[in-house]
Amino acid sequence: MTKRILIADDHxxxxxxxxxxxxxxxxxxxxxxxxNGIEAIIEIRKTxxxxxxxxxxxxxxxxxxxxxxxxxxxxxxxFVLLTGSATTQTVNALVDAGIHGVALKDGTETxxxxxxxxxxxxxxxxxxxxRLLMRLPAETVAVTDRELAVLQAIARGHTNASAxxxxxxxxxxxxxxxxxxxxxxxxxxxxxxxxxxxxxxxxDPASIR
Amino acid sequence: MTKRILIADDHxxxxxxxxxxxxxxxxxxxxxxxxNGIEAIIEIRKTxxxxxxxxxxxxxxxxxxxxxxxxxxxxxxxFVLLTGSATTQTVNALVDAGIHGVALKDGTETxxxxxxxxxxxxxxxxxxxxRLLMRLPAETVAVTDRELAVLQAIARGHTNASAxxxxxxxxxxxxxxxxxxxxxxxxxxxxxxxxxxxxxxxxDPASIR
DNA sequence: CGGCAATTCAGGTGATCGCCTGATGGGCCG
DNA sequence: CGGCCCATCAGGCGATCACCTGAATTGCCG
Numbered sequence: 467m468t469k470r471i472l473i474a475d476d477h478x479x480x481x482x483x484x485x486x487x488x489x490x491x492x493x494x495x496x497x498x499x500x501x502n503g504i505e506a507i508i509e510i511r512k513t514x515x516x517x518x519x520x521x522x523x524x525x526x527x528x529x530x531x532x533x534x535x536x537x538x539x540x541x542x543x544x545f546v547l548l549t550g551s552a553t554t555q556t557v558n559a560l561v562d563a564g565i566h567g568v569a570l571k572d573g574t575e576t577x578x579x580x581x582x583x584x585x586x587x588x589x590x591x592x593x594x595x596x597r598l599l600m601r602l603p604a605e606t607v608a609v610t611d612r613e614l615a616v617l618q619a620i621a622r623g624h625t626n627a628s629a630x631x632x633x634x635x636x637x638x639x640x641x642x643x644x645x646x647x648x649x650x651x652x653x654x655x656x657x658x659x660x661x662x663x664x665x666x667x668x669x670d671p672a673s674i675r
Numbered sequence: 676m677t678k679r680i681l682i683a684d685d686h687x688x689x690x691x692x693x694x695x696x697x698x699x700x701x702x703x704x705x706x707x708x709x710x711n712g713i714e715a716i717i718e719i720r721k722t723x724x725x726x727x728x729x730x731x732x733x734x735x736x737x738x739x740x741x742x743x744x745x746x747x748x749x750x751x752x753x754f755v756l757l758t759g760s761a762t763t764q765t766v767n768a769l770v771d772a773g774i775h776g777v778a779l780k781d782g783t784e785t786x787x788x789x790x791x792x793x794x795x796x797x798x799x800x801x802x803x804x805x806r807l808l809m810r811l812p813a814e815t816v817a818v819t820d821r822e823l824a825v826l827q828a829i830a831r832g833h834t835n836a837s838a839x840x841x842x843x844x845x846x847x848x849x850x851x852x853x854x855x856x857x858x859x860x861x862x863x864x865x866x867x868x869x870x871x872x873x874x875x876x877x878x879d880p881a882s883i884r
Numbered sequence: 885c886g887g888c889a890a891t892t893c894a895g896g897t898g899a900t901c902g903c904c905t906g907a908t909g910g911g912c913c914g
Numbered sequence: 915c916g917g918c919c920c921a922t923c924a925g926g927c928g929a930t931c932a933c934c935t936g937a938a939t940t941g942c943c944g
Contacts, residue, residue, distance in 0.1 A: 477689075477759060479688070479689050479692045479693060479787070480686075480688050480689065480692070482692055482696075483688045483689070483691055483692025483695065484688065486692065486695060487691075550686060550759070578688070610889090610890060610891085611890090611891095612890075612891065612892090613890095620864075620866050620867075621866070621867065621870055622867070623862055623863060623864055623866075623867035625864065625929085625930065625931090626930070626931075627929095627930080635891090635892070635893085636892075636893055636894085637893095638892085638893050638894060638895090639891075639892050639893060641893095641931080641932085641933090642891080642892075642893080643891085644931090644932090645931095645932070645933065645934095648932080648933095653832055654832060654932075655829075655832055655834065655865070655866075655900095655931090655932085656864070656865070656866040656931075656932090657829050657830070657832075657864075657865040657866045657868070657869050658829075658830065658831070658832035658869075659866070660866050660867075660869055660870055661830055661869055661873075661878075661880055664870075664873060664880040665880045669870075671870055671873040671874045671880075819919090819920065819921085820920095821920080821921065821922095834899090834900065834901085835900075835901075836899095836900080844921085844922070844923085845922070845923050845924085846923095847922085847923050847924060847925090848921070848922050848923060850901085850902085850903090850923095851921080851922080851923080852921085853901090853902090854902070854903065854904095857902080857903095863902075864901090864902085864930095865901080865902090
């Protein structure tokens, strides 16, 4: 029985290469390639493929969002994350959300093919390189909602006082959260706190402002 | 006459996909694929290909470093940058350095093929998407050597005083440079200064510490 | 129900920052 | 040679930060 596969990746080379690789297999047919998250959700809902290969970084919606939304509309579709820049947090979030397979783009082409096959066969498959990421000293800093809000306010250039105003709370509360964050990240200045947050994947420099 | 091409990319899918695409052409032969910068330099020096396709982000040495080093040993080789995450600064640096072609990975496969063909033919080719990047409001903030040193010190968590000590200058001098930087970046806190520097490509969060 | 964590806020203190003016010397360029 | 920029440093001042203790409220989980 031929498996119908959808590929969602905004990098033409990757989707093209993967499509070529998978098309060479007899029991697999690539029915669609899309280049952004929104389109991926729409197409998965419409075509209900047996398997969807998702990039994480896509315009419109990221891999996690596509996965969560799409599986509501196409519960029988199995999902493989194929990402180039995966952090421990990203992989963990995807696995926690129940994704069926994870592969990194720096793996070999046989690696992803094998993962897709296994996932299509109903198994769960985490690629060796992705598994390595998960084993890493989790370095997971638990940040609460309000702490994150304060973090983003500081990133926008706010002082304690102006951040307080924009969040509608007392400057002292902002101070509390900021101090708490600095303790968690083991830094002693707001400046290096931001850098640490960027490194931890909590802040995206490009998306501020 | 068949062109001998080398591909350097640490993403297996990309190098594999590009190799497949180029191999389909009659007058092109992919003689080698490498996955890191050091290996790229060695192989280019050894094989002296007609054309080398370089990723920017690679372990060992980045695309710019590979280009600068390799052209000394193989002056007749023509170089194409193929990158997924290009900033205005990156592209400009490469073009300034005299690279022959620039293509982004989010382009179509025909785009890169066309660029490689043109570069092999002796022309200079900048892909449409890369050209778009260069047209962007250059947003180039000129930073002096000492300012950059101060910036990195702050990024490492130093205060004015401790940064001064590590640089062997007066705290007041550090203060001057930091103030000057904040003026240039149009921010009013050290924290958002760091974020702005990251956005501008002057700091790499991953490489601090 | 009782502990626990998150969130909120207060008061206080010393260190540091952000920014100002102003000065000195070196290097480059027309 | 006279600007001009860079790097160096000084003094000073008000705002802000970094960090402390302590405390009230809420909601969740066992």
